[in-house]
Amino acid sequence: xxEAQFLTMIxxxxxxxxxxxxxxxxxxxxxxxxxQEIIYQLWKSQHSFKGNSQIKTWIYKVAINTALTDFxxxxxxxxxxxxxPDTESEFSNSDSTNQETLFIEALQxxxxxxxxxxxxxxxxxxxxxxxxxxxxxxxxxxxKINRIKIKLQNILNHGTK
Amino acid sequence: MEPNDFRNNWKNISTPNxxxxxxxxxxxxxxxPVLRNAKLQVTIESIFLVLFLITYYTALDGxxxxxxxxxxxxxxxxxxxxxxxxxxxxxxxxxxxxxIRTSLKSYKRNLSRFYILTIVTRISFMFGFILFxxxxxxxxxxxxxSLMLLVVIFFIQLILFQRTWYKRIINxxxxxxYFEDGE
Numbered sequence: 001x002x003e004a005q006f007l008t009m010i011x012x013x014x015x016x017x018x019x020x021x022x023x024x025x026x027x028x029x030x031x032x033x034x035x036q037e038i039i040y041q042l043w044k045s046q047h048s049f050k051g052n053s054q055i056k057t058w059i060y061k062v063a064i065n066t067a068l069t070d071f072x073x074x075x076x077x078x079x080x081x082x083x084x085p086d087t088e089s090e091f092s093n094s095d096s097t098n099q100e101t102l103f104i105e106a107l108q109x110x111x112x113x114x115x116x117x118x119x120x121x122x123x124x125x126x127x128x129x130x131x132x133x134x135x136x137x138x139x140x141x142x143x144k145i146n147r148i149k150i151k152l153q154n155i156l157n158h159g160t161k
Numbered sequence: 162m163e164p165n166d167f168r169n170n171w172k173n174i175s176t177p178n179x180x181x182x183x184x185x186x187x188x189x190x191x192x193x194p195v196l197r198n199a200k201l202q203v204t205i206e207s208i209f210l211v212l213f214l215i216t217y218y219t220a221l222d223g224x225x226x227x228x229x230x231x232x233x234x235x236x237x238x239x240x241x242x243x244x245x246x247x248x249x250x251x252x253x254x255x256x257x258x259x260x261i262r263t264s265l266k267s268y269k270r271n272l273s274r275f276y277i278l279t280i281v282t283r284i285s286f287m288f289g290f291i292l293f294x295x296x297x298x299x300x301x302x303x304x305x306x307s308l309m310l311l312v313v314i315f316f317i318q319l320i321l322f323q324r325t326w327y328k329r330i331i332n333x334x335x336x337x338x339y340f341e342d343g344e
Contacts, residue, residue: 003188007181014184015176022174032317039187041254048256068336069268071199071329102169112332113339116261122171135260140343149164 001046010039013059014084021106023115024067061133062117106155118148203245214238226296237289244282251275261338269333276326287315
C-alpha cells in the first residue's frame with residue numbers, strides 16, 4: 001500500500017479509531033498517544049493484510065490489539081504551558097454533548113474485555129464477525145453482549161457498575 | 162438511555178478531523194512516550210553496562226581476582242545487556258489472519274518470558290558482583306556496609322520492576338480469561 005493510499009484509508013476510518021481511543025483511555029493525552037500508536041502499528045503491519053477480510057475488520061483488529069497491549073502511563077500526564085493556546089488541539093472534545101460525555105464515561109467504566117466486545121457491537125459488526133475477530137464462539141459473543149448491555153444501562157441509570 | 166439507543170449514541174459521537182499532514186507525521190515518527198521512555202532507559206542502562214564491562218577489569222582490579230570469577234562476572238554483565246535489549250521485541254503485532262485472543266496469548270507469553278528472564282539475569286548479575294567484590298579482599302566495617310547498601314538498592318529496584326511488569330501480565334491474563342470465560 002502506498003503512503004497516499006494509506007493516508008486516505010486512515011482519513012476514512014479515523015472517526016472509528018478516535019472513538020476507540022476515547023473508550024480505552026480517559027485522558028486526552030493518552031488518547032492522542034494511543035491514536036498515534038495505532039496509526040504506527042497499522043502502517044507497520046499493512047503488509048500482512050492480503051484482502052482476505054474486510055479492511056474495516058483488519059483496522060479494528062490492529063486498533064483493539066494495540067489498545068489492549070499498549071503500555072500506559074502510571075500517572076495522569078499533566079502538562080503546563082506558559083500561554084493559553086490560540087487554537088484548540090486537533091483532538092479536542094469540545095463538541096461533545098452532555099449525553100455523549102455520559103455515554104463515553106459509562107463505556108470507560110467497563111473492563112477492557114467488555115469494551116472490546118461492546119465497541120465491536122456498536123460498530124455494527126455481526127456476531128459472526130465479532131467471534132472471528134476475537135477468536136471465540138458466536139454463542140459466547142451473544143451472551144457477553146447481553147450482559148454488557150445490562151451493565152452499561154445500570155451505569156447510565158445509576159452511575160454504578 | 163435504552164440499549165436500543167446505544168448504537169445511535171455511538172454513531173453520534175463527535176470526532177475530530179486530523180489533517181493528512183498530522184497523520185503523515187505519525188507514520189514517520191513513532192514518539193509514543195511510555196514505550197519510548199522504557200526503550201531509552203534500557204538503551205542507557207545497556208550502554209553503562211557495556212562501558213562497565215570494558216573498564217571493570219582495570220578499574221576494579223580484575224587482575225587480582227581468579228580467572229573464573231572474572232568470567233562469571235563478565236558473563237552476568239553480558240547476559241544483562243542481551244536480556245535488556247529483548248524489550249525491543251516486546252510490542253505486540255497482530256497479523257490480518259490472526260485473532261485478538263491468539264495475539265494476546267502470544268503477547269502474554271512474551272511478557273512473562275521477559276519478566277522471568279529479567280529477574281533471573283538481574284539476580285545473577287548481583288550474584289556475580291558480590292562474588293567478584295568479595296573475592297580476595299580483607300573485610301572491614303565500611304566495606305561490609307557499602308556492600309549491604311548496594312544489595313538493598315538492588316533489591317528495591319528489582320521489587321519496583323517486578324511490581325510494574327507483574328501488573329502488566331495480570332492485566333493481559335484477565336483479558337484472555339474474560340474472552341475464554343463461557344467457551
